[in-house]
Amino acid sequence: MIPALTTGSGAADAVLVVAPLLAPLAAAATAAVLRWRLATGLVTIGAAGIILATGITAATRTVDGTALTIGNWLRVDALTALMLIVIGAVGIIATCAGLGHLEGELERGHIDDTGAHLYSVLVPLFLAAMVLAVLANNLGLLWAAIEATTIVTAFLVGHRRTRAALEATWKYVIICSVGIALAYLGTVLVHYAAQQAGVAEHGSLDWTQLSAHAEDLDPGVMRLAFALLVLGFGTKAGLVPLHSWLPDAHSQAPAPVSALMSGVLLPVAVYALLRYRVIAIASISPEFVRALLLTIALASLLLAASLLITQRDYKRLLAYSSIEHMALVIIGVAIGTRLAIAAALLHIVGHGISKATLFCGAGEILSRTGTTSIAEVRGLLTRAPVLGGAFALGLAALLGLPPFSLFFSEVGLVRAGLTAGLGWAMAVMLVLLLMVFVAIAVKASGMLFGEPATQPRPTVRTLAALPFATAAPIIAGLGVVAMLGIVDWPLGPLLHSASLIAGTP
């Protein structure tokens, strides 16, 4: 079931495994000592760059099926390398936008020096926790790392200390802690099943060993465990039934933090489910795994579609769109064939980068117009051509228009679903996607082209231009998403290799 692996563990490889973890930790330490200043911000951007660079280097090492490991604890294979690349890429966009964001917030007096200090320490810690989650080969460590993301992001979500931000933070911490606690119960049950099946005591939460001996695990226990894991990590991924924290947290958090949460934190939770699916598919009936994931994904998609139609707040619009896209990714995981997994992973990359550019763009719109209401933002394209243009292109990417890669990953999903005999699910999915498309397109055209209904101020009032540090990564990110749609290289072989790890033939 798992392709024959050769394991590399030379000194250079060890550096490759540890560097993406140490870089953000070092950045956090720097920020803790130096407090907020331009240098601190640049070090954090550098750390995100190192994550991306090691991700790419690791991809070239692991694309042939090699896995780099440190003991039983850390492991880098093609799937990990892909996630590192997403974390690094989204990290660069978000940390670049963070520079302008913090300066602006300080200028307007929304936060003080202590707030900026806290922000500049927590953001690299957040990156480190996500990197640890994708590096972890021990399922207990994976769980602890995802739980740690809740702890470090709590004060980032509530960074502005307003009533609404506080409410969002309370819901976020309570709901995600409960969800992730259920995932822990699932982990405990997997540990029990492994112990009873005689997988060695200290290896019994070891993913490599568990996936190799998955068929020995008791199906009754594993069924309960997998249901709890889907519920628990699904909470963190914004899936029903414990999704209600997501729109609040994403709309209240500072834009760069929303970008990180939506672009990479949700996929990291999905990544945990991908790893567990490999074990579940061999120990319990594949039909159960598929039915469970498909039910939750379609229900989430329905919820997102119906709330997108009535949405009046553009940051919440982006948040519900994240639920929609995670639901699509989970549909890919549910189908589970190699094509479906490759499409789901490509979707994670495309969504991560384009959603990050959109949240950063939304943050800039908010700081220029002072409102998050869709109805009050009008004529963006004429008032701020670069910002409006980037926002429009980002939305086009999000809606799955060609040439952006989300178009091709959605086509891939549908093809995989039809091949797997899930025509009805694909039909439901496409109808819901059409609803989403219409909902977002109508609202976006108002924001981009519309004329203000009431005219307290001149119709066309130019907004301040986008600073280069924010604009460059946004435009580059959109360029990458478009390029990934057009050419198979460079991601194709890596996606194939990752789908061999997580997919079934």
Place this chain on the structure above:
Amino acid sequence: MSNGLYVQLLYLAVGGLLLSSVLVLWRRELSAIVRLLIVQGTLMAVVALLLAIERDSIELVVVAAEVVALKALLIPGILRRVLRDSAEARETEPLINVTASILTAAVLTLVAYGISRPLVRLAPSIETQAVPVGFAMVLIGFFVLVTRRRALSQIVGFLLLDNGIATTAFLLTGGVPGVVELAVSLDVLLIVLVLQVLAARVRLTFGGTDIDELRDLHD
């Protein structure tokens, strides 16, 4: 220790755990609820200690000590501080009254027996027979979380749920591997600290910790 005594003590402790969870539903004074959490933390350490003696495991003795430190001393200490700062001695009228809550707890316990059957069936032993109690504690914690309004009560609900999971882990596998156990404990402690800070901010901003007041954000 003779086998009979071990079984009796273990079941006594596990029974006490379930009882302490149910009593949280009954008591309205928040200080009494914190005392119940101390009792529950101590009983969990007793379970770990009994397992340690039965299995001659030094590691479990260490875990028992850690459970006492965390769940019977440190976390209740934090909760006391939340309580002292907030000057709210009682849970306001919960969404569901006490009688109905206790009846629900009985139903939840039955449900717990139902869903944990595959676990007992895999390896019927003295310890795994008691696993439904762990599940019942999880469900009761969840119930407290959704029906109580005070910030502190919600933290208590989360802790009951967490205690239920830890109890399940002890009874099923004698706890998770040491490093993971440490990471989990640290996470729980940090979450409680985060919630403590947030509860203080809620009180400052909203003038009370009635979570029902938090309803600005919705669709």
